[in-house]
Every structure is written in C-alpha cells, then in structure tokens.
Amino acid sequence: MADENTPDSPGDVRPAPAAPKPGAERAAVTSGEGAPVTPKPAVARAEGGEGAKPAPTKAPAGGGGHKPAAAAPPLPPDPPPPADVEQPAFVKALVAAFPDAGLQFSFWVGDWTVLVGVERLLDVARFLRDAPEALFDFCSDVTAIDWPARTERRFDVVYCLYSTRLRHRIRIKTHAGESHAVPSVTPVWPAANWLEREVFDMFGVRFSGHPDLRRILMPEDWQGHPQRKDYPLEGPGELILESPQEWLRLRQAVEESEIE
Amino acid sequence: MDTRAPQPMFDTDELVINMGPQHPATHGVLRVVLRLDGERVVDADVVIGYLHRGVEKLCENRDWTQIVLITDRMDYVASATNNLGYCETVEKLLAFEVPRRARYVRTILAELQRLASHLVWVGSHAMDIGAITVFLYALRERELILDLFEEFCGARLTYNSMRIGGLPLDVPSRWGKKVLQFCDVMMQKLPEYEVLLTHNRIWLERTREVGVISGPEAIAVGLSGPPLRASGIPRDVRKDEPYAAYDEMQFDIPLGTRGDTYDRYLVRLEEMRQSVRIIRQAMDGLPEGPIVGKVPRLIKPPAGETYHANESPKGEIGYFIVSDGKATSPYRFRVRPPSFCNLQALPRLVRGHLVADVIAIVGTIDIVLGEVDR
Numbered sequence: 016m017a018d019e020n021t022p023d024s025p026g027d028v029r030p031a032p033a034a035p036k037p038g039a040e041r042a043a044v045t046s047g048e049g050a051p052v053t054p055k056p057a058v059a060r061a062e063g064g065e066g067a068k069p070a071p072t073k074a075p076a077g078g079g080g081h082k083p084a085a086a087a088p089p090l091p092p093d094p095p096p097p098a099d100v101e102q103p104a105f106v107k108a109l110v111a112a113f114p115d116a117g118l119q120f121s122f123w124v125g126d127w128t129v130l131v132g133v134e135r136l137l138d139v140a141r142f143l144r145d146a147p148e149a150l151f152d153f154c155s156d157v158t159a160i161d162w163p164a165r166t167e168r169r170f171d172v173v174y175c176l177y178s179t180r181l182r183h184r185i186r187i188k189t190h191a192g193e194s195h196a197v198p199s200v201t202p203v204w205p206a207a208n209w210l211e212r213e214v215f216d217m218f219g220v221r222f223s224g225h226p227d228l229r230r231i232l233m234p235e236d237w238q239g240h241p242q243r244k245d246y247p248l249e250g251p252g253e254l255i256l257e258s259p260q261e262w263l264r265l266r267q268a269v270e271e272s273e274i275e
Numbered sequence: 276m277d278t279r280a281p282q283p284m285f286d287t288d289e290l291v292i293n294m295g296p297q298h299p300a301t302h303g304v305l306r307v308v309l310r311l312d313g314e315r316v317v318d319a320d321v322v323i324g325y326l327h328r329g330v331e332k333l334c335e336n337r338d339w340t341q342i343v344l345i346t347d348r349m350d351y352v353a354s355a356t357n358n359l360g361y362c363e364t365v366e367k368l369l370a371f372e373v374p375r376r377a378r379y380v381r382t383i384l385a386e387l388q389r390l391a392s393h394l395v396w397v398g399s400h401a402m403d404i405g406a407i408t409v410f411l412y413a414l415r416e417r418e419l420i421l422d423l424f425e426e427f428c429g430a431r432l433t434y435n436s437m438r439i440g441g442l443p444l445d446v447p448s449r450w451g452k453k454v455l456q457f458c459d460v461m462m463q464k465l466p467e468y469e470v471l472l473t474h475n476r477i478w479l480e481r482t483r484e485v486g487v488i489s490g491p492e493a494i495a496v497g498l499s500g501p502p503l504r505a506s507g508i509p510r511d512v513r514k515d516e517p518y519a520a521y522d523e524m525q526f527d528i529p530l531g532t533r534g535d536t537y538d539r540y541l542v543r544l545e546e547m548r549q550s551v552r553i554i555r556q557a558m559d560g561l562p563e564g565p566i567v568g569k570v571p572r573l574i575k576p577p578a579g580e581t582y583h584a585n586e587s588p589k590g591e592i593g594y595f596i597v598s599d600g601k602a603t604s605p606y607r608f609r610v611r612p613p614s615f616c617n618l619q620a621l622p623r624l625v626r627g628h629l630v631a632d633v634i635a636i637v638g639t640i641d642i643v644l645g646e647v648d649r
Contacts, residue, residue, distance in 0.1 A: 092597075124367050156609070
C-alpha cells in the first residue's frame, strides 16, 4: 500500500533530503556550465571579499531555456541582470558606495535583489535606508529560504524593502547557516522585530543583537524548525514529543507487522 | 521606638494580567499579557500562534493551482483579496497577461470584499466599545455582499474565486445590475452608521487621542493599510503599484491627520465610499472578452522568485514565491500578512493607556487571527 501511495503523495514532489551528495556534484556541474554566462553582465557585479561562500548557480537570463536533470536538488536561481536592463539609481548608488563589498545583483520579472555578505549587511541596510537615491524606509518583509543542497550556510535570509517616498522596491539577500548568525536589522527597521522572530522560529536562523529573540508562532518548548525542507510535512506527531521511547517501540511494531 | 518608614497608603506593585486567548474582544485567539500600574498599561506582550496551521509549509507541498484554496483560509474575512494576491504573483512569475475583462471583474470582487471586511470591522469594533446596534446594521449589509459572492462563485465565506490566469466563471447575467443596486443601498446605509457613531459623544471620548502614532513612526514599525493612512502617509498599493484594473479607476485615498483611533475609523468609512465608487466605474466600463487567458494545463513557472504586494482591507498583503522551475509546487511560499505586521505595533500603541482602551486599540488595528497565525 505504502509503495503505491508514494509517487502520488505531494510530499514526494520535492527531492528527498536524504540525497544531497549526488546533488552537490550536480550543482558543481551546473555552476560550471553557468560560468560562461556570468561574466557577461559584469556591469552589475563588483567582485571582492566573498570569503568561503559557495557561488550560487546562475541560471541563464532567459530562465526557461535550459532543462536540468530532474533529480538535482534545487539551488537558488538568482539570475544576473541582463545587459539591456537599465540599472535604477539606487543600484548605481549602491555599487558606488560599496565597491569592495562583493555585492551581487540579480534581476527577475522586474525585481532587483542584492546579495550581501553577512558582515556588510547592516552597512548596506543603513545605506539603503538613508541614501537620497534609495530611501527604503519601509521593511515589508523578512523571510528565509532553505537550500539543503548548499551544505554551508544553507539559508537565504531575504529582506523585502519598499520606499514610501520614492515608491520602488529592492530585496536584500544574505546567506546564513545554523551556526552562522545574522546581525539583526531591528536597529535600522523596528518593523523587522517580529518578522525576524518568525524566521528564527521557522528556520532556526539566529539574529545577533535582536532585542527579544523567542519563538513566535510555535510553542516555546517546540523541537525543530518547521519550515526547513527536511522537516516532515505531517510534523513529528505528538507521541514523539511526549515519550520518544514509546514512539520508537510503536514504530518498530508497525514495521514488523508490515514485514509479516 | 518605631523607626519604620511610614507605610504608603496604596500598594504600588505592578500587576500582570492576561487578556485572552479566550476573550470576546480579541477577535479570536489573541493573548495579550498586560503589565499594569493601577489602570494604566505599563507594557504589553503579545502572544500569538494559537491558530498556527502551517499554511506556508502546506502550500509548498501543493500544486500551484491548489494553493488558491488554501489562501482563502488565511484572512477569512477577505478571501477574495488573498486569492487575487496569490494569482497575480504566479502570473507575474509566468509573465502572463490576464484578459482585461478578468482584471475588471477581479477589481469588482476585491472592492466588494473590502466593503465586506470593513463592515465586519466597523460592526465588531463598535460592539467592543459598547455600541451594539452598529454590529447588527453592518452585518445586514454584509449579507447582501455575501449573496452577491454566492451568486458568483457558490460560496459565502471561503470563495476560491480566482484562478491563475483569470477567473473560473464569467459573471452571471443580471449580476451586474444587482451589484449596482447594492451600491445604491450601501450609499444609503453608510450615513446610518455615521449617525450612530461619528458625532456620538461616547464614541468620541473612547476613540479620540487613543492609540496615537505619528506617520514616520508608523512606517518604522511597519504599519500598512488604513492605520498607516490615518497617520497621514499617502501609501496605498492600489495607487502606488497598480494591479488588476486599478490603474484605470478614479478614486481618492482618504488620509487622517492625528493618527488616533477616531481617524482610523474615519479613514475606513471614507474608504468604503471610495470602494463603491470603484465598483460603479468598473461595472460601467466592464469590457467584453474572455474571462480567463490561455494558461497551460500544468503550471510550472520558470526558476525565479518574486514579491508582489496587494492592498488588502487590512494592509499590504505580499506574496514572496520562489519557483525552482522543476516541481509542480512552489519551492518557497511566503505571505507577508498585514494583520501580523500591524499587530506588532500593539505594545507601542497601548502603552500609557487604560485597560479599557486596549480593547479599542485591538479593534482599531483590524486583525484576523487566521492571518496573524496562518
């Protein structure tokens, strides 16, 4: 019965988290293929102290052109901006202000994203809030994306910003890991307070300097972080929380009965 | 000899009390832990999550088309707006052009929904403060809107009323006429609420100078929607980043000056008039044509991510969706819930007020716990 159900169950649409190794190789191959593409829009890229960060796979600007093998665990698309798209003033100002920060820009369906190293995040955030070309005073959203295929710093923390005066948007992205904290942007935008708490709750990303880093939606004694890709959709169940030993015994009994 | 200091006449310890999660005025399962000095609120801690269902995780495991149904269950007082935001985000990822007629009908549905949501708000907010009649009046008019929705899509609360690429059905014949009739009724009934509230002495005493927040501060704490506009910030996604057919509509953005509970009430009432104005324009100019575009049977947006914002009755509802280009469901599905972000300002708003004002302020933010917790 279980075997018949697995291909149809929506939980299995995603590649299983148990297969990151072939995926990592695959990712290396794709980024190798993507390499000839990346130098083209070098206009928008300022190379610099990126440190030990793995380079994200670059999809060609067209998007749907190439078809990678179905088994590869996904990596962030982050397409670099095509050469014929004009950079808005705030992107130019950002490039001019941080020539050595290793900023990477990406552009997709009209949205600009800037990838920043964790160590320069607060500087870039303050600049984007205060620079006269940018004035991003409204922090719309803070969220994260989990890419388990990227073994080091598997989370992308994303800040969606908006300027109520100039009426434009940008997203800041930075890489975080379970042991790599991100500086909290609450001193820059107080609105990020609860949103960062939610990211901490759902992904387990820690924010250093956050005034009140507690779980917000899940109970305080909850184990695990539900939005991670390796967290089961149905949750751990109630029994595993109350008595893990009981749960193990029950599970073994079920498995044995299936074998018979 | 007695050397003890004289005892103060009253004990001045701070008192911690729990409001909610079961409380008639918290609109669901909201829990606020209040620290009181007498009747004054010293600090408040908001505890949420009682209604957390993991909507984001669920959506990451459903087909692109199945998600419309789940978005209904977030802000269940304004389902159509949630549907619209999601469908438009996927259409943006697909670079899909929606037929003009569909965009017009979507605008009408979104504005009917805004009216329905504001009616629930004005009714429950007034009832929290003590004016029960308004609640009965407001729900009477909301019933007419639900009837219109029922005739359009068969459901009265969770509509599932939009599809990626357009709408599931064309509007029924004579539906347009009924919508225009409803607009007339609505414009007649709006003064009835104002007679009961706007110049009511008790209402003024309870709402004026309660929960004041300045414009820059409102931006900083992330308020959006009517609470932000009541503080004098002309920010409306419908005007600033037009979607659906709002770029072809004439309407005004009402603004407050003082940023208090009374201004938020006035802004929402004026918004209801503007909604009627938009519905009339869209109904008069409703173009002919297909109601849904040619969407592929299997929806698979190319790899990429986007954030798209809509103006829900509560504020800016944003969808941040990541597609990996391979799976039949989004890789990451994230909602920027306006109620959640607005609720964040509650401790800031209630500080220094009386306990009774906490009720008024919770009501004025207009939260739906289904959306706060998701």
